[in-house]
Amino acid sequence: MQTLSRAAMAARVAQDIPEGWYVNLGIGIPTMVADHVGADREVIFHSENGVLGMGPAPPADQIDPWLINAGKQHVTLLRGGAYVHHADSFAMIRGGHLDLCVLGAFEVAENGDIANWATSENDTAPAVGGAMDLAAGAKRLWVVMEHTTKDGRSKLARRCSYPLTAVGAVKRVFTNMAVLDILADGFHVVEMAEGLTREALMAATDAALHF
Amino acid sequence: MIDKRVQSMAEAMAGIADGATVLIGGFGSVGQPNALLEGLIEQGARDLICVANNAGTGHTGLARLMELGRVRRMICTFPRSVGSVVFEELYRAGNIELEIVPQGTLAERMRAAGAGIPAFYTATAAGTQLARGKEVREIGGRTYVLEHALPGDVALVEAWRADRWGNLTFRSSGRNFNPVMAMAGRLTIVQSQHMAELGELDPEGIGTPGIFVDRVLHVPCGDPTG
Numbered sequence: 001m002q003t004l005s006r007a008a009m010a011a012r013v014a015q016d017i018p019e020g021w022y023v024n025l026g027i028g029i030p031t032m033v034a035d036h037v038g039a040d041r042e043v044i045f046h047s048e049n050g051v052l053g054m055g056p057a058p059p060a061d062q063i064d065p066w067l068i069n070a071g072k073q074h075v076t077l078l079r080g081g082a083y084v085h086h087a088d089s090f091a092m093i094r095g096g097h098l099d100l101c102v103l104g105a106f107e108v109a110e111n112g113d114i115a116n117w118a119t120s121e122n123d124t125a126p127a128v129g130g131a132m133d134l135a136a137g138a139k140r141l142w143v144v145m146e147h148t149t150k151d152g153r154s155k156l157a158r159r160c161s162y163p164l165t166a167v168g169a170v171k172r173v174f175t176n177m178a179v180l181d182i183l184a185d186g187f188h189v190v191e192m193a194e195g196l197t198r199e200a201l202m203a204a205t206d207a208a209l210h211f
Numbered sequence: 212m213i214d215k216r217v218q219s220m221a222e223a224m225a226g227i228a229d230g231a232t233v234l235i236g237g238f239g240s241v242g243q244p245n246a247l248l249e250g251l252i253e254q255g256a257r258d259l260i261c262v263a264n265n266a267g268t269g270h271t272g273l274a275r276l277m278e279l280g281r282v283r284r285m286i287c288t289f290p291r292s293v294g295s296v297v298f299e300e301l302y303r304a305g306n307i308e309l310e311i312v313p314q315g316t317l318a319e320r321m322r323a324a325g326a327g328i329p330a331f332y333t334a335t336a337a338g339t340q341l342a343r344g345k346e347v348r349e350i351g352g353r354t355y356v357l358e359h360a361l362p363g364d365v366a367l368v369e370a371w372r373a374d375r376w377g378n379l380t381f382r383s384s385g386r387n388f389n390p391v392m393a394m395a396g397r398l399t400i401v402q403s404q405h406m407a408e409l410g411e412l413d414p415e416g417i418g419t420p421g422i423f424v425d426r427v428l429h430v431p432c433g434d435p436t437g
Binding site for chain 2: 050069087090126131137167
């Protein structure tokens, strides 16, 4: 069985983003999605710190020290891009103006709950950033993540065990093993990695799967 | 003649009282009013409540203010970042209070304060531990959390250009929290990279109009680093 690499997962997400969408990408694999949206499609990327129309990282000799993304990496602004302040930037998020947000997660539950900001109730200095705004505010929330933790536990769950980021927000999950939609009755498998059997996918998943 | 320019850091910091709530602009290393934070360290006010996206890095600016034991409470979204060693040590030792606020809720709490709105409902954080103890209300079938405005006694802001009326422009992503903090501060103090003559700033491009600004100090500190 061949599971997807991080880059392949990012590319798979990119495949589902149509032209014209306004999209916010979280840190990690989600950030890599932008590299896989071809030049044939105009997709506008938003960054929480007030950048709409964000472009790729600049070459080292063309860095603008004033232009960073939410992950505090240097980025560029595309022609047609705009800068806004934080309240306007989050009005775009919270007001339902973003077509899509793609986040990573610790866990996603079959009822669409997402946990991606804290691993315990009493975390050392918990840090939430914009995750709760994005999860609750975007028109749709997709998650891209490994199917299991490093020690083999399913990240798809009946109910999240970690503190929630948002309730019932996730619509689609992309993992290294499968693409799944979350409908009223739980996870529906849309596609599986090549060579993967239903049995193997079910064995790796701590929630019911509909095929 | 209206002239909000001040000539010294001491003048800029005058009147900041112990126990003040201090709103601090910036996101990451960009748009941080670092010179004003150094000025606040020098000025001596203590028992402060500081509001910012991050909780300082290294041992300068906000981190130094905390290290000196001058910050009672930190209200922020993301205290854990590369180099936030001072905050994390204080927090572990129980020597600083922390209020974690989702980033959009934080920005909106200041915007609301600046706009005379005492509280507002938001879907952000509904059903999570950050909504615990807060009033919730169902509107149109969705659950919302009541969040209160967060005015500051003082706002510290970094601008790109400023004139003597306190009109400000910002540079690319250096805008971030700065205009929001400016409108929520009872005393808004600005450090500006460049000064402009009145009328020189394009009225269409002013990010914060002078009505939200009380003092402007010219601090040509150069590009952000880190």
